[in-house]
Amino acid sequence: MEVILPMIHFLDRSSLGAHVPHRKNTRESSTAVMPVPQKIVLMMSQHIGAPANPVVSKGDKVYVGTLVGEAQGAVSANIHSGVSGTVAEITEMIASNGSMQKAVVITPDGEQTVDPSIQPPKVTDFNSFIEAVRQSGLVGLGGAGFPAAVKLSPKNLDGVDTLLINGAECEPYITSDHREFMERSDDILDGIKAVMKYLNLKQAIIGIEKNKPEAIALMRQKIDTPSITVKVLPSRYPQGAEKTLVESCTKKEVPKGGLPADVGVIVMNVTSVSFLSRYLKTGMPLTKKRLTVDGDIVKEPKNVEVIVGTPFSELIDFCGGLTAEPVKAIQGGPMMGVCLFDLSYPVLKLNNALLVFGEKLGHLPKPSPCIRCGRCINGCPMGLSPVEIASAYQRENKEELAALQIDLCMECGTCTFVCPAKRPVTQTMKLAKDYMKKGGNA
Ligand code: SF4
Ligand code: SF4
Structure with missing residues (x-):
């Protein structure tokens, strides 16, 4: 059997990726608060890991902040009600990833009565801090959904000295983290200081893409300690991807299959750390x-x-x-x-x-045949060779897919974006990853 060499080129990731149109149309849009809806549907899986288990029954009265779904297992997260009202049903519905999931449907009473048990958590040390984070239901709010209590307690915490705040927000259109900077800068700094204190971290770096100069200026003006700094990042997609961000801000490369903690860094989204500061003051979960x-x-x-x-x-x-x-x-x-x-x-x-x-x-534009231009290879922030992976997947060649390290693909979409033939390259990467996860069975 022909053995191919993995085409992995570990260049400086910050020079890879793509220039995507920013289209930050809503950057000046102050946050509007939407009134209480007619119903809420709380999916029991809103995070990476095991779904939460419903702890309410049909007809139960709930309040703002009441625990509705309890985390199960080490990697999971609590789910709380954001309305006061009555549990209408516990049901099952198809999630956006196609899986069947439990969901709790609540009919609001319009009163927005806060659960009487809500009070600020008693936090005195690392363990009580992590327990508070666990109770809060916080997950990565930048889109990853990884339970924050797990992320903040890595096995190798002793080797971690840096908190890296992800404020890159590199996807087109999205400005929600930008508004967090503009509207809640004090909460962000309080949250950073709390994480640094309880995890005993030496420094925090706030990474912000250079296309958000107002956020950069505001945070620099508010910072009152040399242990917290702002790092201005290139506006190049996917600057907010964890490994790219770590490399851009610290010049350290996260090893293959490893985590930022392996190079002494914990990464948190800016809205996550801001929420955490409010939770520590009020006890109101997410x-x-x-x-x-x-x-x-x-x-x-x-x-x-x-x-x-x-x-x-x-x-x-x-x-x-x-x-x-x-x-x-x-x-x-x-x-x-x-x-x-x-x-x-x-x-x-x-x-x-x-x-x-x-x-x-x-x-979607109509795809045409691959012209072997290599743009997907030059653009891939992980140094992969999408065109070769697509070919190996088509031939169902497990050995080749493993050698090409398909498992490193973070599904960032760059290869599709840069492809002049408009081929759905990322979709093929996802299928190839899935194929390998299932042991090479389509
Ligand atoms: S989707 Fe995967 S293969 Fe495509 S550019 Fe991103 S990391 Fe590379
Ligand atoms: S960018 Fe598109 S056309 Fe070019 S090699 Fe990759 S898949 Fe083929």
């Missing part, structure tokens, strides 16, 4: 989220703070509705977001955007 609502057929694009579980259709109504029939709706950005097949689907904690496109922008 029940709300800011989303950028944009797209060429959204009547009034804006940033909206919404109660988790609100149907996307109500969120669109709050933004004035649509000007045409939707062709494509995406939760997240156009590069890495997931298509919504049904606008009645609810907002999840990890959502940071809803984009809706009509005829002009919603259709």
Whole structure:
């Protein structure tokens, strides 16, 4: 059998990727607070890891902040109600990834009564801090959805000295993290200081792309200690990808299959660390989220703070509705977001955007044959060879796929974006990864 050499070129990742159009149309849009919706639907899996287990029953009275789903296992997260009202049903529904999941449906009473048990957590040391983070239901709010308590307690914590705050927000359209900088800079700094204190970290670096000069200036003005600095990053997609960010900010390369903690770094999203500061002061768990609502057929694009579980259709109504029939709706950005097949689907904690496109922008271009130009190779921030991977996948060649290190693909979408033949390269990467995860069985 022919043995091929892996075409991995570990260049400086900051020079890879692509220049994507920014389209930050809503950057000046102060956050509008959406009223309580007609119902909320709380999916029990809004995070990476095991789904939460419903701990309420039909007919139960719940309040703002009441625990509705309890984390199960080491990697999981609690789910809380963002409304006061009554549990209408515990049901099962198809999630946007096609899996069947449990969901708790709550009918609000409009009173927004806060759960009487809500009080600031008692935090005195690392263990009580991590327990508080666990109770808060916090997951990575930049879109990853990784449970924060797990991320903040790596096995090799003794070797970690740096907190890296991800404020890159490199996907087109999305400005929700930008608004967090502009509207909650004090919370961000308080949250950073809390994490540094309880994890005993020497420094924090806030990474912000250079296309957000207002956020850079504001944070530099607010910082009152030399242990926290702002790193201005190139506006090049995918600058916010964890490994790219670590390399850009610290010049350290996360080893293959490793985590930032392996090079002494913990990465947190800026909205996550800001939420954490408010949670430590109030004890109110994660029940709300800011989303950028944009797209060429959204009547009034804006940033909206919404109660988790609100149907996307109500969120669109709050933004004035649509000007045409939707062709494509995406939760997240156009590069890495997931298509919504049904606008009645609810907002999840990890959502940071809803984009809706009509005829002009919603259709995928027609692919033509690969011209072997290599642009997908030059653009891949992981140094992979997408064109070779696609070929190996077509031939169902497991050995070749393993040698080409398909497992390193972070599904960033760059290869599709740069392909002049408009081929769905990233989609093929996802299929190839899935194929390998299943042991090479299609
Ligand atoms: S989707 Fe995967 S293969 Fe394509 S550019 Fe991103 S990391 Fe590379
Ligand atoms: S960028 Fe597109 S056309 Fe060029 S080699 Fe890659 S898949 Fe082929």
